[in-house]
Amino acid sequence: MVAMQSSGVGNCINALGLPAAFRAPCLLLVTMRGQWGEFNPWQVHMGQAVRPALEAVGVKCYPVDKPGRGRRNLAAAADFAFNSRVSAAVLISQRVIGAKGFGQK
Numbered sequence: 001m002v003a004m005q006s007s008g009v010g011n012c013i014n015a016l017g018l019p020a021a022f023r024a025p026c027l028l029l030v031t032m033r034g035q036w037g038e039f040n041p042w043q044v045h046m047g048q049a050v051r052p053a054l055e056a057v058g059v060k061c062y063p064v065d066k067p068g069r070g071r072r073n074l075a076a077a078a079d080f081a082f083n084s085r086v087s088a089a090v091l092i093s094q095r096v097i098g099a100k101g102f103g104q105k
Contacts, residue, residue, distance in 0.1 A: 001078075003029040006050045006091075007043060016057050016087060025081040028059070028089035029074070035094040054089050065093040 004012070009030060019026035033040070034047015051061050060080055062073040070092060077088040 001027040001029060004031075006030055006032045006034060006047045009050045009053060010046050013053060013057060016054075016059060019087050020058055023085040025085050026059075026087040027078055027081045028054075028087070029092070030089055031092050031097055032094055037094055037098075051091060059087040059089050061089050061091055063091045063093065064096055067096055070096065 016026070018024070030050065032047055032050065033043035034045065051063070054061055060077070062077040062080075064070045064073050070090070074090050077090045080086065081088040
């Protein structure tokens with residue numbers, strides 16, 4: 001399993017071709033930025049592009065947008081990835097983890 005922030009997804013799109021080529025399971029845990037409550041405009045564009053970019057390279061996405069659904073979605077994504085040998089990503093929304101403020105009001 002790989003854990004990263006949404007801004008890192010763009011950096012690893014090419015690398016996601018390896019699990020697909022070798023039919024190796026790959027499970028991603030992505031904490032999202034650029035969504036609800038985002039104060040940093042640099043995070044918005046990649047945050048909005050994460051799901052379409054992952055799906056374009058064949059990664060099945062399991063968004064978590066409400067508290068209490070993370071464990072269920074992570075289990076479903078893990079089952080999918082390891083049983084089908086297709087990459088899966090759990091996308092944890094800022095609504096769940098909270099928006100970063102860094103002192104912004």
